[in-house]
Amino acid sequence: MTSVRRLAYSTLFPVTRELELSVEMVAFLENGGQAILSGEDGTEDATGIIRPDRIRRETADAWRAVTNRARRIAGPAVLALDADISAVHRLHRLTAALPTRQPLP
Numbered sequence: 760m761t762s763v764r765r766l767a768y769s770t771l772f773p774v775t776r777e778l779e780l781s782v783e784m785v786a787f788l789e790n791g792g793q794a795i796l797s798g799e800d801g802t803e804d805a806t807g808i809i810r811p812d813r814i815r816r817e818t819a820d821a822w823r824a825v826t827n828r829a830r831r832i833a834g835p836a837v838l839a840l841d842a843d844i845s846a847v848h849r850l851h852r853l854t855a856a857l858p859t860r861q862p863l864p
Contacts, residue, residue: 764791767791794839795837795839797838798840
């Protein structure tokens with residue numbers, strides 16, 4: 760892969776809804792990708808409620824494992840996740856709660 764193409768990959772920020780590195784995400788990281796966003800699905804976004812099966816699977820150890828694997832593949836990488844004051848808090852009970860949204864005066 761050319762260095763220009765590798766640099767182009769490094770500017771992309773693909774979104775995944777699952778806490779795993781799919782074959783496509785691994786290929787992306789191997790080709791120069793350096794950032795991934797873990798988001799939620801449409802129902803979770805609309806209701807502000809994370810699915811119970813996701814809460815059970817997405818433990819601190821699971822987040823650490825995916826983060827470590829991505830960094831082994833890509834080196835320094837940005838692994839972001841969706842956390843919204845008014846809706847979904849992706850780290851459900853793994854971190855302190857986000858502040859509540861305050862009405863404007």
